[in-house]
Amino acid sequence: MSKAVLPDKPRAAPIFKAPATPAPLNPIPSSSPAFATPAHPIRPFNPAAIPQKASILPILLPPATLRPLAFRTFTKKHSLTLTSSALQVLATFIGRHCGTEWREEGLAEKVLEEVAKSWKNRNGGVIVQGEDSGLKDILKNLEGSMSGGRIVASRELSRQNSLVLGSSQNGEVSHTRLGFRPGGLSGLGREDSQLSLGLSSLDVEEDEDDEGLKDSRKWLKVIDAFEQPRLVYNAGKKHFDRDTSKPSLLPQPAHKTQVFRNRYNLIHQRLLRNESFQTPTFETLKASLKRSSSTLATTQQSYKLTPIANLLGRNGSSHMLLGLLTIAPTGTLAINDLTGSIALDLTHAKAIPEDGAWFAPGMIVLVDGTYEEENSNMGSGLGGSGGIGGTIGGKFIGFFVGGPPCERRQLTLGLGGKNGEGDVTAGGGFGWVDFLGVGSERAVGSKMRKIEQRLIRNPHGEETEGGRGRMVVIGEVNLDQPRTLQALKKLLGLYAAEPEEDTPMTFILMGNFVKHAVMARGGSGGSIEYKEYFDALALTLSEYPTLLQSATFIFVPGDNDGWASSFSAGAATALPRKGVPEMFTSRIKRAFATANAEADKGKGKKSDGEAIWTSNPSRLSLFGPTHEIVLFRDSMTGRLRRTAIKFASSKPETEENGEGDIEMPEPTLEPEQSMDIDSEVREAESQVPEPETAAAEAVSSDLHVARKLVKTVLDQGYLSPFGMSVRPVLWDYTSALQVYPLPTAMVLADTEAPAFCVTYEGCHVMNPGSVVAPGRRGVARWVEYDVRGKVGKVREVMF
Template sequence: MSRPNQGEKARAAPLFKAPKTPAPFNPIPSSSPAFGTPAYPIKPYQQAAPPAKASILPIILPPATLRPLAFRTFTKKHSLTLTSSALQVLATFIGRHCGTEWREEGLAERVLEEVAKSWKNRNSGVIVDGEASDLKDILKNLEGSMSGGRIVSSRELSRQNSLVLGSSQNGEVSHTRLGLRPSVLGREDSQTSFGMSSLEVEEEEDGDDGLRDPRKWLKVIDAFDQPRLVYNVGKKHFDRDTSKPSLLPSASHKTQVFRNRYNLIHQRLLRNESFQTSTFEAKAPLKIYSSALATTQQSYKLTPIANLLGRNGTSHMILGLLTISPTGTLAINDLTGSIALDLTHAKPVPEDGAWFAPGMIVLVDGTYEEDDDGGGALGGSGGVGGTIGGKFIGFFVGGPPCERRKMTLGLTGDGEGGVTAGGGFGWVDFLGVGSERAVGSKMRKLEQRLLRPGKFEDDIGGKGRMIVIGELKLDQPRTLQALKKLLGLYAAEPEEDTPMTFVLMGNFVQHAVMARGGSGGSIEYKEYFDSLALTLSDYPTLLQSATFVFVPGDNDGWASSFSAGAATPLPRKSIPDMFTSRIKRAFVTANAEAEKERGKKTDGEAIWTSNPSRLSLFGPTHEIILLRDNMTSRLRRTAIKFSSSKAKEEDVEMAGTPVATPEATPEPEAEFAAPEMDVDADVQAAESHIPDPAAENASDLHVARKLVKTILDQGYLSPFGMAVRPVLWDYASSLQAYPLPTAMILADTEAPAFCVTYEGCHVMNPGSIVAPGRRGVAKWVEYDIRKKVGKVREALF
């Protein structure tokens, strides 16, 4: 290699030459040429220099100045309630970080919007408390993302807040919506932060006066909007079904419906005291001779059907689903197998106290009997997952014992919101309005403040009333006459005593006119609702200060257009808006007139919901199920007739009724009974018969109790086979009556009107608004929300 001359300037090798680009703009070193580094490397990403932080002049922002903007953002837009302490915290934060430009530049509105969204993503409840650690964490995260009073990375911030406790694809916080204990809160903070000591409703200004109306806390929950929860046997908790629901799902979803029903009842049964073996007492024999299926002196044990193999002649108690086998005989299934059921000598418990039909989950106490040939199982299934050989001879049949609501949610004492250390499902948000543990105690105190009792303890009046109107057939003129009489009674009351809600149940037509039933079609169907709108317009005070809820029946559109009035799949959607537009217009007109005449804005509304649906008042404090279904006749048609039960009118065997016994043998007294006399039917009908009111009331009460016990023991609103009452498989969770609601409206026109309380749940049946068999009598139910007691009322029209 030749050396350069002394006059020449030394030059470095090209490898060691500095790049033309200045070093600060090329911080990434080049790799070896052996790895294919290009001669001119790609210019690396140049991070922009952070902007100079704008100077903010902090101010002291009074909470009263911020209150209108906060009320509009939290309450009007996001349905949240700000306490005075939370308003003080927000005013201090905005005054410090937004400064003098909080109003002109709209900085405060953006901060409040982000705080409200983050609070809802955390599912921290409907009341924003200033002492809650959730609010402190939100403001702490927000402070680090603000520059010059503006939120620099609001998108990343929202994503961060939504993932604090785990979120789903829809942005909903799955863990907190399921009621799990938030990891951010400590045990002590989780109890005090949801308290209501700092909520002062009386100190709020005029802009918050609307929150003093109990109707503001009323929410109608459509069955298709209700959270879809599935009981997880392994975790012993509820999981949210995140799959997309469909009206045409795969066949496996049908199996999941019955599996989830069985798991719910099974876990409920195992938590019953009668199925928990005592440590200090000897085990009692497995026999039931009392009127109740479970007693405190006995403890029972459930046997899976698959475990019956090889145990011929032994007594067991099994829990399973009553079904009709392909051969036409009665069978019982559980998650392990199926076996033929012989109820020839069975006795229902309590006797004539409930119906038992295929599709229900029941408890059967009896003996297993193998086949005479000694075969273990049919079809070589080995008894696992198939039909077990032999038969199960049942001696006693009963429904699974019902569980009170406060026991399911873990409430202690009189249900004031305390939760036992053992738990329960108090953290589960079943309706999407907040869990019992999160907001229950606070909502109860708010209810006591807003729903004050009357002058006398026995008074039923004021805002805390719900008027339930049964079947409203608009194609019959007498129906509108009865409705006018009913509405006139409540319109004559003072405006401050107007009932909170009017619930109107279908069917709204006598025949399925959408399927050309009776006379008319879709045009006539709309005209019927137009006539209802004219009737409601005569009582503007009720339209201005009450919420009207409409629940459809099987004859209403659109479902009746293909079912022709037969049993439609549950749940079914509400009546389309194209038929009800005139009624909504009547409410808008009434509210506009009130604002024009009195200068006061009213917000009466009409809500068209599904069947079934739920009413939530004060969060989880009041849960009321709305169901329109003629269930009594269906139970009479499909229920099993026991030979031990006396033949009564409601147990008459009809076509298609599964018979559990051969022909009944005549009683000994019947051999010596006098022969029956021939009676002329025409002469008997012409004679005047004086009814016995006491006997009629006793019979009606018996039917009511029998119906209520059947439904609530099953914990399901459609305890029938899929062929008898279809169910949309992916929405079957909305039919669960678990935990037990505080009240239930079961509109059954084929059952007598009643108000019955069973295990703390008040069940009401208004019947039809036009009392059948009585001319000029209107009948409905008035429910006092404060006392949780309903009353059947009548009026002449």
């Protein structure tokens, strides 16, 4: 039996090597010294004791024949993904070493099982590449441990892999053997379920001596919009592809069309996954067999989308369209999809839900209505237009307009269990896609939840206030307003008074950091004045060294911040936009360095509080893909009110006198209904509203605006659902504006909307408003987000 070939190691000097001995033809060793006869006595020769190598007839095994067995072993059992090149390598190896008995004797299954275990032990990742040197090393080791197509040294092979995992430096065990590295989660490995290898005892939860694993802030990562992976949905393959082209701020004109195409394909596949757009085959079959009218009435109704090009020649028929609302060159409203464009008539349309969302040009909407051809071209149906690929003649009369329904995060990722906290299921979903570059849900999700359970969540399930699992979100920090710094001092003083171990892990400060675009005002100081405002903020932060030593401060710019405001003068800038340049923030970073140096001297341990200046928008990743928080600063409510479509059916009936488009109720009502109307009229005859009633109505109105805003953004799955002339975007970076899958939480800092905390389809959306509450003297306002409960609350304090 030949020896197992170990991985490459440092070679010894030639003098220490044993002389190479060729394998003798006769198994009985020679007694001649010329043939290196051993000095020890020769034991009696027993031919039966020598293992006879079984004869193998090598074959050419096609990869397609091996694919079902490899899929069952790698994907179903070990949650690994085989590439075509890796499958080819494995098929060649098994055909050569297992021969004709690879299927009947189960030899191939044992080889695939050993390769999968070794790959996971080596931290190979989710995808097994055939060009990877790790797979070649595994097969090389395995080749030396096989005899007659069978693995005879699996224990020794597993022990070699364990030694590779346990490699250390300076006598300390490296935590990378587990696939964990705080702050850099891209190298995370997969969970090993093989207890026979002893990896269950090598859990990160038991490494109590590592300070980096005790602080939950070590698992927090800020992802800049310009560093986020650029993913494009491939409609043909039905999965996401990574855009490998080099992005540019001045791309080709074709990239502008690609922006709409990507948005449409993403929403279209999301709709097709919705139950309302799936044909209930089983129910329809059961209904046709029973021939029962009651069964037909209860059968689930399914909707079907019609491409705009398919409307040609179908005058008077009803359809449902999915397309982009635009303003045609003639000034009329139109709807576009990938096949064509058609004029849209919404005179009699009704929003679904009524007054529940905004619909503006630039949004992708669902329209249910009837197609009507032009009178002059009733026969052809072309209407004198370009037909497919161009503008379709006639118009589409819409009766109902609604946004594409949203999809929960656990459905997108294919998660099971309660609240989507289980493992990835075998059904659909994109759990294997790494959307943020921190590891996919399928690769590291279960591991990250275990770490989160130990570091943040209370193991006893008790609801407690405070703790490290908090994020403080402060909006509209106008440093050129003196009252802003006063509010910040009061706010930071509250958290500085808490014990250091209960300090919030993150403070998020949202722009605009100046009320006016001072960098665009020629005679008012410009960039020098802008830097002085941040110097004043540095002095304020220096008064709370404990916060600077134990928390991460994240700064998100607005439209009035540099450098973008120097040429936009405070108007809407292109998204995404980069953070504030370092030349303005050097004094703040110096304050953090001073606070950390004092902590190192006084406590003898290293502190690493830091300030991060990120882009707008940006994302926070906490414990890998477990928590994704979107940070976005934009005054979106006012822009929606200015550009949204106003439906005639949304007018209240009290404004009509019976002569308008809305018909008044007929007097033939039931007694109970007439009583309800009388009671409502009687309640409306109050003369002066009570203060409590007025306050309740104000709260109800604010909540309605918040829900309307949240539903509009999340249903669109896009942070800038406007035309590019209203809110420009950088064409090559629009993947950072996609809100798919839904994040765990989202900070939508909008000063034109009331401060709120609303949960919609499992996504918790927060708006901190302005740190100085408008219309209220001496009130500071912010939002405190609890990571454990995934819920935030608006807090206020007098200053």
